[in-house]
Amino acid sequence: MTKPVFILGGAQSDFARNWARDDKGLFDMMAETTDAALADARIEASDVEVIHIGNFAGELFCGQGLLGGMAVMANPAFSGLPTSRHEAACASGSMAIFAAAADIEAGRYGLAAVIGVEMMRNVPGQTAAENLGAAAWAGREALGARYLWPAMFSNVAEEYDARYGLDRSHLAEISRTNFANGKRNPNAQTRNWEFGEKSFDADDEANPVIEGWMRKSDCGQVTDGAAVLFLASEEVARDYAARHGLSLDDIPRLKGWGHTTAPLLMEAKLQESAGTQGYMFPWVHKAVTDACRRAGIETPSHGKAGGLDLVETHDCFSITEYMAIEHFGLAAPGEAWKPIEAGMIGMDGARPFNPSGGLIGLGHPVGATGVRMALDAARQTTGRAGDNQVCGAKTAATYNVGGSTTASACLIIGV
Numbered sequence: 001m002t003k004p005v006f007i008l009g010g011a012q013s014d015f016a017r018n019w020a021r022d023d024k025g026l027f028d029m030m031a032e033t034t035d036a037a038l039a040d041a042r043i044e045a046s047d048v049e050v051i052h053i054g055n056f057a058g059e060l061f062c063g064q065g066l067l068g069g070m071a072v073m074a075n076p077a078f079s080g081l082p083t084s085r086h087e088a089a090c091a092s093g094s095m096a097i098f099a100a101a102a103d104i105e106a107g108r109y110g111l112a113a114v115i116g117v118e119m120m121r122n123v124p125g126q127t128a129a130e131n132l133g134a135a136a137w138a139g140r141e142a143l144g145a146r147y148l149w150p151a152m153f154s155n156v157a158e159e160y161d162a163r164y165g166l167d168r169s170h171l172a173e174i175s176r177t178n179f180a181n182g183k184r185n186p187n188a189q190t191r192n193w194e195f196g197e198k199s200f201d202a203d204d205e206a207n208p209v210i211e212g213w214m215r216k217s218d219c220g221q222v223t224d225g226a227a228v229l230f231l232a233s234e235e236v237a238r239d240y241a242a243r244h245g246l247s248l249d250d251i252p253r254l255k256g257w258g259h260t261t262a263p264l265l266m267e268a269k270l271q272e273s274a275g276t277q278g279y280m281f282p283w284v285h286k287a288v289t290d291a292c293r294r295a296g297i298e299t300p301s302h303g304k305a306g307g308l309d310l311v312e313t314h315d316c317f318s319i320t321e322y323m324a325i326e327h328f329g330l331a332a333p334g335e336a337w338k339p340i341e342a343g344m345i346g347m348d349g350a351r352p353f354n355p356s357g358g359l360i361g362l363g364h365p366v367g368a369t370g371v372r373m374a375l376d377a378a379r380q381t382t383g384r385a386g387d388n389q390v391c392g393a394k395t396a397a398t399y400n401v402g403g404s405t406t407a408s409a410c411l412i413i414g415v
Helices: 026-041 058-062 067-071 092-105 125-135 148-164 168-183 234-243 266-273 282-295 318-327 337-341 366-380
Strands: 005-012 050-054 083-086 111-118 209-211 225-232 253-261 310-313 395-402 407-414
Touching: 005 026, 005 092, 005 234, 005 366, 026 067, 026 111, 026 225, 050 067, 050 092, 050 366, 058 111, 058 125, 067 083, 067 111, 083 092, 092 111, 092 225, 092 253, 092 366, 092 395, 092 407, 111 366, 125 148, 148 209, 148 266, 148 318, 168 318, 168 337, 225 234, 225 366, 253 282, 266 282, 282 318, 282 395, 282 407, 310 318, 310 366, 318 337, 318 395, 366 395, 366 407
Parallel strands: 050 083, 050 111, 310 395
Antiparallel strands: 005 225, 005 253, 111 225, 253 407, 395 407
């Protein structure tokens, strides 16, 4: 980072909550979660100078745009503040963080609120799937698929299998681990779900096929939710630390970032890497390595943990996390199975992935996910992650995907 940007605190909503059943909507999510975030961060709403909002499809799910006007109604002290909304499909929350951090680095503002929000359970499942399809190239991809994104990522699994070979048991282990982590998370959508002996097997009754390679256990959750965090300049953070009896070194910060955009079409992405025996999605790897370089830490390399203590990654499907294991450098292309079999990504492993439960175990309110990841990373590196805490964590990475890895956003967060 050109100038340090600090995370003072934040909050997320309960991802198991169905807000439509409570006759509540986007505004209620923003307002309630913002109140909780202000309390967590121990800051006054009147100190906030700018608001950035991550949201993908408010118009499609709720018929609602211009969310900045809702955000300033979340607290009377916000009235009149500048606001911006950011969209990059499932990476919308990370885009809001990038923009807020840029505001602070430029010296325009000293304290920014970042709000990620999405309402998705207020429509039938088929309608939700169609709405989410807006992040693919309309009319050109996954034609004829009932569920577009499971079909698209099934195609990823099929292509990976053709290049390197893929064992479904390794995908099942990713899902099993993330659901187990979600069990410990008091905000997880699936924390009270029960699983049987065949819940992760290729069993058409206990674990039905959704599309192709993707079975029920392989899929992230359609979720309502919001996440809010506060970013601060060094001057604001130093004053904050003094007022609360802290050292500046006690406050987590954004240490590095990576952001790339690949062609919208999945076919075009795969053509870029075809025949190379390298990473299937080189722009994903670049986002990760850029973030590590900017943070001044060693990138993980084949079997070695590098400078990271944990990773919160985008597991919209089990294959997405499988790919992330390689693109983070923990394994060579084609060898993600090695750290999985070695237990490296489990809670007690050398490099835990998704201790929160991830999108599979915790839930995936699209526009909120990138913000939630950053909040969890900040909590992990300050020992505030509760039953999901990774022992001794000081440096965490987040990786947030938009579309079929069209948008890639990586943050390095730590103390």
